Amino acid sequence: MSAPSPQRDLLRFITCGSVDDGKSTLIGRLLHDVGAVPDDQIAALTDADGALDFSLLVDGLLAEREQGITIDVAYRYFSTERRSFIVADTPGHEQYTRNMATGASTADAAIILADARKGVLTQTRRHAHILALMGVRRVVLAVTKMDLVDWSQAVFESIAAEFAAYAARIGLEVTAIPVSGATGANVARRGEDGGWYAGPTLLKTLEGLPPLSEGHLPFRMAVQGVIRPNLDFRGYTGRIAAGRVGPGDAVRALPSGVTTTVARVLAPTEDAEQASAGQSVVLTLTDEIDLSRGDVLCAAAAPLEVADQFEAAVIWMADAALLPGRQYDLKLGARTVAASITDIRHKVNVNTLEPLAARTLELNDIGVCHLSLGADIAFAPYEEDREMGGFILIDRMSQATVGAGMIRFALRRAHNIHRQPIKVDRARRAALKGQQPAVLWFTGLSGAGKSTIANLVEEQLAAEGRHTYLIDGDNLRHGLSRDLGFTEADRVENIRRAAEAARMMADAGLIVLVSLISPFRAERAMAREMMGDVPFLEIFVDAPLATVEARDVKGLYAKARRGELHNFTGIDSPYEAPENAEIHVQTEKNTAEEAASVILDVFLNASGRPSGARPR
Amino acid sequence: MSDAPSALSADRLTHLQRLESESIHILREVAAECARPVLLYSIGKDSAALLHLARKAFHPAPPPFPLLHVDTTWKFRAMYALRDRMAAESGMELIVYENPEAVERGVNPFDHGSAVHTDLWKTQGLKQALDLHRFDAAIGGARRDEEASRAKERVFSFRGPGHRWDPRRQRPELWSLYNPRVSPGETMRVFPLSNWTELDVWDYIAAENIPVVNLYFAAPRPVVKREGALIVVDDARMRLKPGETPQTRTVRFRTLGCYPLSGAIESEATTLDAVIAEMRASRSSERQGRLIDRDQAGSMERKKQEGYF
Structure with missing residues (x-):
């Protein structure tokens, strides 16, 4: 050698x-x-x-x-x-x-x-x-x-x-x-x-061959962490994604937009006059600004774009298909935020580059998608900068990396659609009704007794003078979700719509009861998060499959068993039982009236005290 | 501490600078995203480079994780001395773990054989130590060039319940985006030196003047020959076979472990430069001297599935 x-x-x-x-x-x-x-x-x-x-x-x-x-x-x-x-x-x-x-x-x-x-x-x-x-x-x-x-x-x-x-x-x-x-x-x-x-x-x-170099671009670095050994030193760690940086350079923190000046560049332990793309460094700044892991430092005069909605090419890497509407975690640079695919524009035939219509992405599929994020992030188009434009998607339940994406551009609507401020707010609407809004979310197999129990609970609340509304899964499919079928992707979208409707009604000051099979943990968690500080009670209406199948009130299980009905929860589509529902009722052991009374007890006790969204 | 060798030009980094920057980035990701990381310190040259990188990654603060030495009680004396010195110098907490079952049974390479010895002290010992301290990420110095089965190892290697390596649950690693998340009962092994070669490690040790144990340098040592390997008699516990007398030979080690299981090579390389020159000329692989790898075909891979480092 x-x-x-x-x-x-x-x-x-x-x-x-x-x-x-x-x-x-x-x-x-x-x-x-x-x-x-x-x-x-x-x-x-x-x-x-x-x-x-x-x-x-x-x-x-x-x-x-x-x-x-x-x-x-x-x-x-x-x-x-x-x-x-x-x-x-x-x-x-x-x-x-x-x-x-x-x-x-x-x-x-x-x-x-x-x-x-x-x-x-x-x-x-x-x-x-x-x-x-x-x-x-x-x-x-x-x-x-x-x-x-x-x-x-x-x-x-x-x-x-x-x-x-x-x-x-x-x-x-x-x-x-x-x-x-x-x-x-x-x-x-x-x-x-x-x-x-x-x-x-x-x-x-x-x-x-020349190695890829981001040296010609303006300076960019995702902040990995803060080093603070004593009160005299506060350094920000990271690996420079693009460009160069040296003491005296004007930099901008994103997404906040605050500008400051670089005081020292440690590359990585000794002072350097300049450091460039690919180097791990520690930067100190002349001003104490609010900056932490996940933020981005960039050249003050050439800031990255900041947005929360994107078009991106997504490669799906998991056995379970991508579900539009489901919340995933997106990691870009050192930042992790909630994200969902709002739209699959098309799938790409990787042999020919031909666009194909698609409602979901399977393992090894590449699709051009629209994404909506839970917060603003700083980014660069992938074509310009791999480090600031490439992201991975993480499943929030299994924690696995399920996809990778490359940002093309921010969607204009993220800039053009602003929320209209509303003068009368939820607190005022609720005060007029003299009640605390809440969402009671009934989940369970078809035929477990969700609607029966939810009806009993609503009757009782109405009898006590409370303002309520019951969103029933079956009724929803006659209107708001008329265009949806029963594939996993459609079920996720159906739940998102139900949750969005429930959120608006809670905002109107109502106590909302939702009766929906809602078979997936991820979407129930999403519904809970969407409610923000509105109390959310997950109620598991539990009955063994054998029991509900024997009851078969609507004759659906028999149909599913005969193969006339596809994607039926419990038969050929999974039901993920809640792991920590607020209320668990077993309809095999208790009557619907007993279950309703348990739920009312818990709810009326809980509604006295403030309660927000619980951590997952 | 000095910085890595000078760059080729303003924007072109040397391969050692790139490797160093990548390793530091990985170490900072572990510290930021894992709840209870630990650095596995086994005193060899890779551990020496790894510890040095960890100290650089968080300078001027000490690394925000402890050192863990899963001890077998059969390392060379010089290794224990360097371990204690480096722990004191780095200001990091040093946790030494010895599998109590192995201690009680007095497990050793002579009576129990290398397979049982390695399994109880190292594989079981590591799992016990990680469980005991509830570490969710163990940072180690393994490299992909070390052995065929490592070529496909991830930087963040996912381990399921019982620390088992399951090829189906390994996560794709794109760009420099790592996903270190685990659920209760699951852990990560993290390998910041994944992309380093043996020669890179030595070049780095030379460039950064990193202390390594003197066993890597040639010196006259008492040696017996077993199964074609030169075993250095490091202390009185060495069991000599009838008629076996240690002979003094000038030897050094390419890789270190328990002294009765580490094969030395005959060498005149007494300095770092000479060691590096010898390695460049070398035509044999690093792990050749390790008796534990010879137990069976695919043995490293099997050990890994069982939770070996």
Whole structure:
């Protein structure tokens, strides 16, 4: 191995292709020929005939073989005198948008493989599309297995020309190289077989590619945290996303918009005259301003945009589909806020870039979506700045990362629609009625007795002179939710509408009873959060499936069992029982009257004291 | 503490600067988002680099988490000395944990074999220590280049109940956005050195003048040869086989663990520069000297699934 200098730089690249394209062989060959494979590993790669099988170098895990799965990205490392390399190697099978997007998100450049015998395939175009979407514009097209087409110059040039024409349309810059992983020709050394090829080897090309740099942009940094060892020092930590910063620079804090001046730049422990994109630093400021984790510091004269509604490309990464209307957590920079997809504009056919209509996104789908956030965030369009424009979506129940997105632009309506101030407020409306508004949310299986009990409770409240309204799931579907079906996505939207209606009625001063199967925890939590400081009582009307199915008042269970009714809760759609409902009534053990009386007791006791939304 | 080597130019950072910045970013994310993080400190060169990075990440404050050494009682004497010195120097709390069951049974590599020894002291010991202190994130110095099964490890590696690594529940890591969230009973292992190679660690140790245990440098040491490995007789507990006499050889270590299980290499490298030069010329992998990895095929991966670091 040559002696790499500590002064070398770093290039991260992703390899796109499948085993059939000879990808494992090519990567294995590259690692081997630069001396990144230790002798004791080489011994393990030698087959009975003494030939080296490079593909074994990049083999999968036992767990993958045993469970028949592929883990998204494997990372490999090698270096030359000039440069260190980090290779993101992603499995190249059909369903791999998620994996490739993950590997591409940190890549400066990419190698796309095309088998010389097969040319540019649908898969080749798919790889190019994902790279363009992820902002990886520098692409090396490695035309592999050239030894199997006798190093035909015509074959290589026709593949290179076809791909270059296509790549130019989607904004990629391409260098094409004819290689053979099997012989190593044009990988790390020049190939004697391809005498007509005058260009550089794959390795030389990789050494010459410029790394992505955000150095030319104005200064931006997400604040990771505050360091305060004593009263004399208050430093803000972060890794510079773009631009440069030095003492004396005017900076602006976002979303607050407050401006101040940088006093010191520690990079990361000693004072520096300047620090640039990619460096982890500590900044101190000349003024004490309100600034904490999740805020953004940027050049005062070139602030980022701030908004709470966006159009973004979203890649879905979870087995459970994306549900428009459901609340997820969105993390961008160091900021995490609640977010929901308000609209899926269209899905993208990743093979052709053709837009397709969609109501939901499944695993590996890419969609152009509108998002609405719970708070303002500072951002940059992804195309301009990956760090300030890329986000992940986190499921609030499972805590898993379920999606990734790239912001295109803020929606104008976020700027143009302002709330109309209203003079008569909830407190005044409630005072006129002489009561405290509240929401009683009845959840449970169909036929558990929700509506019966809710009716009894409302009758009793009315008898006591309280102003009430009952929103019933079935009635809702005759009007407000007439356009919705029973898919998960539609159910989520139905609950959002019911909750929004309940919120408005509570705002009008009413005690609102909502009787709705509302099968998902996430949406019940959302309804609770939407009510703000209006007391919210979750009432679990609990009856075993066997019991409600035996009762089958509306004959729906029988229909569902016969397969005439789809997505029926309890049969072929799940019911997530509440984990900490305020009230739990069991209609198998108690009559509806007894249940109603328990609920009234709890409610009337609770309504005496102020209670807000509880933490999840 | 000094900063990393100078940049290539104003906007182009060296690979060590990039790696350092990335590791510091990761350490700050753990501190910000995890409730009770801990830094697993095992005294080797990777731990040394990791501790140094943690101190830089929060300078001028001390790192906001303690050090945890899951001890086996069979480390080299020089390692214990360096551990205590570094804990005192960093101003961080040092928690030393020894699995009480292993203490009681007197578990050692000679009577119990490397598999039982490693499982009880290290795997079970780590799980017990994390549970006892209710740590939700354990920061460790593992690198992806160390071993084949690590190439796919996440920076934030999710561990389910019982600290098990479940490949299906690992989270995609895009850009520099990590999701360290866990529910009760779940934990994270965090690897800030994921993208470092063995050589990067040594280059960094040299550039930053980080103290490492002298066992990494060649010196005459009493050695016996077992199963093809050179074992240094570090104290009187070493059981010599009949006819076995320690011989003095000039050796050093590439990787350190329990002394009866760590294979030395013959070397004349007595300085950092010489160690780095030797490594550049080396054609064998780092873990070759570790007896515990040889137990069975895919052994590292299996150990990880069971909760080994």
